Every structure is written in C-alpha cells, then in structure tokens.
Amino acid sequence: MKNVIVAGSGAGGATVARELAFSGINVTLLEKGSSILTENAHQCYDNVDAGVELLKTTCLGGTTLVTAGNAVRTCQDELRSLGIDLENEFQELENELNVGPLPDSHFGEGTLKIMDAASTIGLSMDKMPKFINSHKCIPCGKCSFGCPRNAKWSSLNYLNEAKNFGAEIIENSPVTKIVTTDGEISGVISHDQKYMADIVILCAGAIETPRLLRTAGLVAGEQLFVDTFVTVGGILQDINFHKEVAMNALYKGDGFILSPHYSGLINSRMRKSGFHEKDILGLMVKIKDETSGCVKDKKVIKNNTPRDMGLIAEGSSLAGTILTEAGVDPSSLVSTPSRGAHPGGTAAIGEVVDDNLETEIDGLFVCDASVLPSAPGAPPVLTILSLAKRLGKYISTNFS
Incomplete structure (x- = not known):
C-alpha cells in the first residue's frame, strides 16, 4: 500500500487527506502550526509584507478558520480549458456542505441597505452562497x-474525519525539504527527521509551496497573484454593521467584486472624529490582480500594476456610490490600504504542474492556491476543495 505525505492542513491538505484516508491509503499529514480553539484563530495570523500586506494564517486548519464562509465557484471555465472539469466535484461539495445563501434572519440592516442601494442604481447584488450552519x-x-460557535465549515471538519479514517496528523512539523531519489519522490524532511513516502502532496500555501518545490530543483514562485482588496467605508450612525455576517452579498463587476465588509482599519480612522465601530458601513472591493509578484527564498514581492490600480479605483468609486445611496455621509468615505487575501499562482497548472496537479517529479503533487492559473478575484476555497477532491480520486484510482 502506498504511503502518502500531505504538507499543510488548509482547504487542500485537509480535503485530500480525508479523501485518501477514506480510500484506505496510509496518510501522514504534517502541519507547521498547532491546534487552537477556533474562536482564537485570529491569534494565528501570519501576514507577509510584500509591498501589499498578504493575509494568511498558520495553525491547524490554516486560513479556513478565518474565512468568511464564502462558497463561490471560481476559475471553473478557465480550469476546464486546461482539461480540468470540476463540475461533479463542485456539485458533490455543494451538497455535502449544504452550500447556499443564509436565511433572511441572518441579514442585518447594513447589508440590506447596501443591497437595496445597489438595486436602486441598477446593479444586481445577490446573496452570497455560504457553508455556514444557520442553526448554529x-x-x-x-x-x-x-467562529465562536463553529457554525462555519473549516478544514478542521475534514481533518477530524481523516483522523477517524486512520490518517496521522502531526502538528508543529513544518516541511523544510523535498527528498528525491533518481527523479522520483522518496520523502520529506521536517525537524531533521525524514518521513518516507511514495507520494508527497504539497498544500502549504502559495508562499511556502514554491519554496519547497525549489528544494527539489523545480522552478516555482515566479508568478504570484493575491486577489488585492480594499474596504471602502463611511459613517451611518448606529448601523451596527460590525456585528453582521461578513460578506453576505455579492456584486460581480468586470474584473472585481463588491461585498459588504466591515474593517477595523476604517474604525481606527473614524475614532478621531468621535465615531465608533457601530457607526461604520463598508464595502469590500476585491480585484482579479495580475500575476506580477514573485516568491523568493527570503522575501515576497507583490506591487499593484497600473491595471490593478485602475480596477481598484473603478470598484472603489462604485462602492462609494452605493454606500452614499445607502445613507452613508459621502464626506466621511475613506478606504483602507490595499491588501492581499488569496495568494496563488506560484505553481500554476500548465507551468509547474500538469492537469493532475503532478510536477515533473514522479509522485510529487501540489494542491493549494499555488496551482490556480490566474487570480479568481473572489474567495477560492470551494475551488481548492474541488481540486483536492478530484486529486484524491485520481490518486486512489491510479496509485492504491
């Protein structure tokens, strides 16, 4: 029976570990971080300064613990053009995770005002599909x-199932090197200990995965996108938007999305004027940025291109119009600095991995946002889950 090492416990790692363990394959998952109460996941933010701040989390379950629970399909057509049809996997996951919009009881006044304002100016803003249990x-x-009530799906759900199916999960064990023998995978190194494996699946995220690939002599990390975003917000007194479900609606523009979003960075600016978090209404502007960044061994570089800045400006202008229509004082409108939410593209399909997510080294696979060929411009969690489910099927069928 094949031995599989999975590096990383986020959306990709947890899913593929669960799929393989369920098929009876020996799986060992190595995670750099440690387990933590879900409600304390914000303590594990491990952001990177790359010209724009890149948001990521290091702990068991990874960034899935601090997502907004959004479950949109991204990159589906582009992946299909590369020979990867995820329709079945999307449907399976949407059914399994009960993906859908939350009930009306979970839409606060601020989100409803934003949706109504968008409609008034002729824009269609839909309810965001979520994997959130509305009963919890x-x-x-x-x-x-x-989430303090574990109402939102996270990788911890799949990690627990993988463990029940026999997978071994080892925390505080960062993979630092890929080991090969005669052009084939033979294992990984963590804390000077070698873990032997017939198959290694890297799911360490778009920053660490390319660095690991380079330890095996592969070229990776030369293209990086981050789904650059800002939050535009202003004053609407006593709206209490900060207590609402985040990103509960979605407008799809040309190259960007808008979604209701509260940011503490805006709150910190408003305090100087005597206003507080209860008085802020905001909209996130998230763009499909260009793959203009790169990951080096000791630093990450990602600056906004002129096209990126143009999309941010266009989206921010539209966000300001919607917020003003919703009742926000236009003179109070401000924007956060640009940040990056979803680093990816550093081991892209067709460049570093093939359509089965395998590198040129036999038995070495990648399954995280690194493999996405371009920025989704929207939360990619459901797409990564689907890729991981597909990879689990492929390995179970061809390597067991």
Whole structure:
C-alpha cells in the first residue's frame, strides 16, 4: 500500500487527506502550526509584507478558520480549458456542505441597505452562497476572527474525519525539504527527521509551496497573484454593521467584486472624529490582480500594476456610490490600504504542474492556491476543495 505525505492542513491538505484516508491509503499529514480553539484563530495570523500586506494564517486548519464562509465557484471555465472539469466535484461539495445563501434572519440592516442601494442604481447584488450552519450561527461579525460557535465549515471538519479514517496528523512539523531519489519522490524532511513516502502532496500555501518545490530543483514562485482588496467605508450612525455576517452579498463587476465588509482599519480612522465601530458601513472591493509578484527564498514581492490600480479605483468609486445611496455621509468615505487575501499562482497548472496537479517529479503533487492559473478575484476555497477532491480520486484510482 502506498504511503502518502500531505504538507499543510488548509482547504487542500485537509480535503485530500480525508479523501485518501477514506480510500484506505496510509496518510501522514504534517502541519507547521498547532491546534487552537477556533474562536482564537485570529491569534494565528501570519501576514507577509510584500509591498501589499498578504493575509494568511498558520495553525491547524490554516486560513479556513478565518474565512468568511464564502462558497463561490471560481476559475471553473478557465480550469476546464486546461482539461480540468470540476463540475461533479463542485456539485458533490455543494451538497455535502449544504452550500447556499443564509436565511433572511441572518441579514442585518447594513447589508440590506447596501443591497437595496445597489438595486436602486441598477446593479444586481445577490446573496452570497455560504457553508455556514444557520442553526448554529448567531450573527456576531467574527467570521474572520474564528467562529465562536463553529457554525462555519473549516478544514478542521475534514481533518477530524481523516483522523477517524486512520490518517496521522502531526502538528508543529513544518516541511523544510523535498527528498528525491533518481527523479522520483522518496520523502520529506521536517525537524531533521525524514518521513518516507511514495507520494508527497504539497498544500502549504502559495508562499511556502514554491519554496519547497525549489528544494527539489523545480522552478516555482515566479508568478504570484493575491486577489488585492480594499474596504471602502463611511459613517451611518448606529448601523451596527460590525456585528453582521461578513460578506453576505455579492456584486460581480468586470474584473472585481463588491461585498459588504466591515474593517477595523476604517474604525481606527473614524475614532478621531468621535465615531465608533457601530457607526461604520463598508464595502469590500476585491480585484482579479495580475500575476506580477514573485516568491523568493527570503522575501515576497507583490506591487499593484497600473491595471490593478485602475480596477481598484473603478470598484472603489462604485462602492462609494452605493454606500452614499445607502445613507452613508459621502464626506466621511475613506478606504483602507490595499491588501492581499488569496495568494496563488506560484505553481500554476500548465507551468509547474500538469492537469493532475503532478510536477515533473514522479509522485510529487501540489494542491493549494499555488496551482490556480490566474487570480479568481473572489474567495477560492470551494475551488481548492474541488481540486483536492478530484486529486484524491485520481490518486486512489491510479496509485492504491
């Protein structure tokens, strides 16, 4: 029976570990971080300064603990053009995770005002599909800090199932080197200990995965996107938007999306004027940025291109119009600095891996946002889950 090492416990790692363990394959998952109470996940933010701040989390379950629970299909057509049809996997996951919009009881006044304002100016803003259990969810605005009621799906759900199926999960064990023998994978190194494996699947994220690939002599990390975003916000007194479910609606523009979003960075600016978090209404502008960044061994570089800045400006202008229509004082409108939410593209399909997510080294696979060929411009979690489910099927069928 094949021995598989999975490096990383986020969306890709947890899913492929679960799929393989369920098929009876020996799986050992190595995670750099440690386990933590979900409600304390915000303590594990491990952001990177790369010209824009890149948001990521290091802990068991990875960044899935601090997502907003969004479950949109991304990159589906582009992946299909590369020979990867995820329709079945998307459907399986949407059914399994009960993906869909939250009930009306979970839409706060601020989000409803934004949706109504968008409609008034002729824009269609839909309810965001979520993998959130509405029976457990009591809106509190803490989605991006770690759900205190475990109402939101996270990788911990799949990690627990993988463990029940026989997978071994080892925390505080960063993979630091890929080991090969005669052009084939033979294992990995963590804490000077070699873990032997017939198959290695890198799911360490778009920053660490290319660095690991380079230890095996592969070229990776030369293209980086980050789904650059800003939050535009202003004053609407006593709206209490900060306690609402984050990103509960979605407008799809040309190259960007808008979604209701509260940011503490805006709150810190408003305090100087005597206003507080309860008085802020905001919209996130997230763009499909260009793959203009790169990951080096000791630093990450990602600056906004002129095209990126143009999309941010266009989206921010539209966000300001919607917020003003919703009742925000236009003179109070401000924007956060640009940040990056979803680093990816550093081991892209067709460049570093093939359509089965395998590198040129036999038995070495990648399954995280690194493999996405371009920026999704929207939360990619469901797409990564689908890629991981497909990879689990492929390995179970061809290597067991």
